[in-house]
Each structure stands twice: as structure tokens, then as C-alpha cells.
Amino acid sequence: MLRIDPSLAIPLTEIDLNAIRAQGAGGQNVNKVSSAVHLRFDIHASSLPEDCKSRLLALSDSRITDDGVVVIKAQRHRTREKNRLDALERLRELVLQCRVQQKPRKATRPSLNAKRRRMEQKARRGAIKKNRSHIDY
Numbered sequence: 001m002l003r004i005d006p007s008l009a010i011p012l013t014e015i016d017l018n019a020i021r022a023q024g025a026g027g028q029n030v031n032k033v034s035s036a037v038h039l040r041f042d043i044h045a046s047s048l049p050e051d052c053k054s055r056l057l058a059l060s061d062s063r064i065t066d067d068g069v070v071v072i073k074a075q076r077h078r079t080r081e082k083n084r085l086d087a088l089e090r091l092r093e094l095v096l097q098c099r100v101q102q103k104p105r106k107a108t109r110p111s112l113n114a115k116r117r118r119m120e121q122k123a124r125r126g127a128i129k130k131n132r133s134h135i136d137y
Contacts, residue, residue, distance in 0.1 A: 002088055004095050014047065015091070016040040017084060022075040036075035039087040043068040048095070055098040063094070070094065 074087035
């Protein structure tokens with residue numbers, strides 16, 4: 001079980017983890033050992049609550065495909081186990097981000113005093129710029 005918070009956990013059977021070869025420098029070892037981890041998590045088929053699923057799907061995150069599958073590639077560490085834990089932690093943070101419901105923003109208007117201060121500031125800046133102009137002798 002991947003524990004998201006005290007009231008939510010994802011069974012590891014819903015998470016597909018595959019070991020792949022890491023990219024980048026590493027010498028001969030990088031060509032032999034599959035130390036990177038490729039995590040796939042299908043949002044639609046998961047046991048997450050519906051509100052959490054909809055918020056996850058609404059995210060504009062490059063790790064979420066059009067089919068609703070979260071794809072995370074972990075290759076920061078040299079060992080497969082550390083990369084596996086890193087991928088699971090990144091999935092946990094992504095789901096945790098969707099658990100927090102954002103308060104809807106209330107539209108507000110600037111006060112009359114704020115509008116007046118803004119216009120006075122614009123007039124002052126305009127006067128400073130006007131004084132920079134060419135002076136005839």
C-alpha cells in the first residue's frame with residue numbers, strides 16, 4: 001500500500017513498475033544494469049475517490065497522458081530500489097496535491113483610494129519622463 005494520507009492509500013497492485021536502463025553518463029554499468037524505474041498509474045481504473053480522480057485529470061501536468069495514465073520515470077539514483085521509492089514518492093506528492101481542495105477565488109475590485117494613488121503615481125512617472133526630453137538653448 002502506498003499511503004497518501006491517513007485516510008487514503010493506493011494498493012500497489014494498481015501501480016505498474018518496470019525497471020529500464022537509465023540514460024546519461026555512467027560508463028559501462030549504464031548499458032548493463034536496469035536501474036531506472038518507469039511507473040505507470042491508470043487514474044480511471046484506480047480506487048481513488050471520484051473528486052480526487054477528476055482533479056488529477058484536470059491537472060495540466062506533462063506526466064499525465066490524454067488517456068489518464070500517470071507516467072513517472074525515476075533515474076536520479078544509482079540503485080533500482082532508491083529509484084522505485086523515488087517514483088512512488090513522486091506519485092504520492094502528485095495525488096496529495098489533488099487531495100487539497102482549492103478555495104474558489106472571489107473577484108474583488110480596487111478601492112477608490114487605490115485607483116487615485118495609482119493615477120497619481122502614473123502622473124509622477126510621466127512628469128519624470130517628460131523632464132528627460134531634449135532642452136533647447
